[in-house]
Every structure is written in C-alpha cells, then in structure tokens.
Amino acid sequence: MSSPPVRADPGMTGRLARSLPLAVATGAAIGVLGGLIGLGGAEFRLPLLIGLFGFVALQAVILNKAMSLIVVMTALPARLASVPYAELAPQWSIVVNLLGGSLVGAWVGATWATKMRSATLYKVLAGLLVLIAIALAASHFGDLGTLELEPITRTIAGLLAGAGIGIVAALMGVAGGELLIPTIVLLYAVDIKIAGSLSLAVSLPTMLVAFARYSQDRSFGVLRANGRFVVAMSIGSIAGTIAGGLLLGILPNLVLIPLLVSLLLLSAIKVWRHE
Incomplete structure (x- = not known):
C-alpha cells in the first residue's frame, strides 16, 4: 500500500524554482567532493x-535517487573509457553475484521507505549517514585486504552483502559505491580501479529497481513538480564530479577524508534533529 501523499509547504515549489542557480552551485560543490x-x-x-x-524525508530520497541515476548513467561511459570493457568482462560473475542480492534489497528498501513515518525515516537516514562515514574512513585508512573464502561461502556472502547494500542505497537514494567498492575488494580480491567500474555496473540496475518501486508511490509526484530543479542540480553535480576527478590527489587523504567524514557526521546530527 502506498504512503499518503507528502506535501511540501505551500510556497515550496515557487521557492525552489527561484533557487535554480543555488541548485546548480550546490550540485557542483557536491560533485567536486x-x-x-x-x-x-x-x-x-x-x-x-x-x-x-526543505524537502521532507521521502521526497528528498526520491529526488536524490533520480539525480544519482543521472550522474551514474553519465559516469558509466566515461568509466569505460578509462577501464576498458576487456578488463571488466572476466569479472562478470561478481556483478551477477552482487546483483542477485542488491536487486531484491533495492525493492525491499524502497518499500520500507514508502511505508515509514517521516520522523522514523529521518532517524534511519541519520544512522545510514553515520554508516557511510564509517565506511568511507575504513576504506581509505583501513587495510581492506581480502577474505579467504570458499566459492560457495563467497557467493552467499556476496548475495547477503548485495542485499544489504541495495537496501541502504534505496533508503538513501544513493548509488552505493561507497559500500560496493570496499565490498568488491574485500570479497573478490579485485583491484580497486576495476572495483570502481564494477560497482557502477551493479549500481545502475539496482537504482532502476528502487526507482521503479518509488514510482508506484504517490510521493513520486515530487519529481514532476520539481523537474527543472532536478535537471539544474544534476548538471551541477556532473560538472562538479568531472572537476573533482581532475583535482584528484590535490588534497592528501589525511586532510580530505577526515573533513568529509566530519561533514557526514554533522549532516547526520542535523537530519536526526530535523522535524
């Protein structure tokens, strides 16, 4: 059963329409990060x-999912240019293994999001932001290594990890790369550069499934009401991501990662307290 329609305040649409330059600017800043x-x-x-x-929780998740889809669909061809298909093809079984869990997880996560009260969803999102902060710190400062697992055990672990990541990605409206990349390295002993491309191959179908589930909910109307806003912020995000990629390495990880982790933790506190 779909959740009741979630309405923004009466002046929301007009206020967002007037803030398109801000949407582009913030999208670009996020893309650079x-x-x-x-x-x-x-x-x-x-x-x-x-x-x-000023979007309420479910609206924000749906908008975030739409923009994540646009960014990933743009990033995939560029990623294939830097990591050729020939290097990825031998790893197709990894993608299939993770998708076996993530597609189910995405549907379940999106279903939970549409049924949660906004107050509950804010708390869940805050907790997931903390999880992402921990994953970000661990993947950059921790020694991931690889797990020595039997093939059957690795397959089961891949299904379970995929399901968990699919749920998180659907609940937050993200692609899930911050969780997928370390998982691929840890479970399958794949080079991190190849893992980044494989994560996009898993993310895109997973996001499409979550998007399809969200489209069945009446809150999905927030996309129709804010189409120009979505386009503006997506353009900024794509441009910022390209710029950030070109600046890769300009800041040492010892400075950048603690800064980003701090931002995520502060964001988690604000979302937790949001009314």
Missing part, C-alpha cells in the same frame, strides 16, 4: 535536499 574521492557525492546531497531546500 564526490569526484575528489572517486564517488558521485549523493550521500552529501541528501542532507542538503532536506536541510537547505
């Missing part, structure tokens, strides 16, 4: 959709 660490930045965009632009 994501590009500096090789991600799309959706985990930073979600708190801004809630705190700065």
Whole structure:
C-alpha cells in the first residue's frame, strides 16, 4: 500500500524554482567532493535536499535517487573509457553475484521507505549517514585486504552483502559505491580501479529497481513538480564530479577524508534533529 501523499509547504515549489542557480552551485560543490574521492557525492546531497531546500524525508530520497541515476548513467561511459570493457568482462560473475542480492534489497528498501513515518525515516537516514562515514574512513585508512573464502561461502556472502547494500542505497537514494567498492575488494580480491567500474555496473540496475518501486508511490509526484530543479542540480553535480576527478590527489587523504567524514557526521546530527 502506498504512503499518503507528502506535501511540501505551500510556497515550496515557487521557492525552489527561484533557487535554480543555488541548485546548480550546490550540485557542483557536491560533485567536486564526490569526484575528489572517486564517488558521485549523493550521500552529501541528501542532507542538503532536506536541510537547505526543505524537502521532507521521502521526497528528498526520491529526488536524490533520480539525480544519482543521472550522474551514474553519465559516469558509466566515461568509466569505460578509462577501464576498458576487456578488463571488466572476466569479472562478470561478481556483478551477477552482487546483483542477485542488491536487486531484491533495492525493492525491499524502497518499500520500507514508502511505508515509514517521516520522523522514523529521518532517524534511519541519520544512522545510514553515520554508516557511510564509517565506511568511507575504513576504506581509505583501513587495510581492506581480502577474505579467504570458499566459492560457495563467497557467493552467499556476496548475495547477503548485495542485499544489504541495495537496501541502504534505496533508503538513501544513493548509488552505493561507497559500500560496493570496499565490498568488491574485500570479497573478490579485485583491484580497486576495476572495483570502481564494477560497482557502477551493479549500481545502475539496482537504482532502476528502487526507482521503479518509488514510482508506484504517490510521493513520486515530487519529481514532476520539481523537474527543472532536478535537471539544474544534476548538471551541477556532473560538472562538479568531472572537476573533482581532475583535482584528484590535490588534497592528501589525511586532510580530505577526515573533513568529509566530519561533514557526514554533522549532516547526520542535523537530519536526526530535523522535524
């Protein structure tokens, strides 16, 4: 059963329409942050959709999912140019293994989001922002290594990990690369550059499934009401991601990662307290 329609305040549509330059600017800033660490930045965009632009929780998640889709679809061809298909093809079984869990997880996560009260969803989103902060710190400062697992055990672990990541990605409206990349490295002993491309191959179908589930909910109308806003912020995000990629390495990880982790934790506090 779909959730009741979630309405913004009466002046919301007009206020957002007048803030298109701000949408482009914030999208670009988020893209740069994501590009500096090789991600799309959706985990930073979600708190801004809630705190700065005034969308309620489910609306913010749906908008974030739409923009994440646009950014990933743009990033995939560029990624194939830097990591040729010939290097990825031998790893097709990894994508299939993770998708076996993530597609189910995406549907379940999106279903939960549409059924939660907004107050509950804010708390869940805050907790997930903390999880992303921990994953970000661990993947950059921790020694991931690889797990020595039997093939059957690895397959089961891949299904379970995929399901969990699919749920998180659907609930937050993100691509899930910050969780997928370390998972691929840890479970399948794949080079991190190849893992980044494989994560996009898993993310895109997973996001499409979550998007399809959200489209069945009446809150999906927020996309129709704010189409220009979505386009503006997506353009900014894509441009920022490209710029961030070009600036990759300009800031040492010892400075950049603690800064980004701090931003995520502060965002988690603001979302937790949001009314």
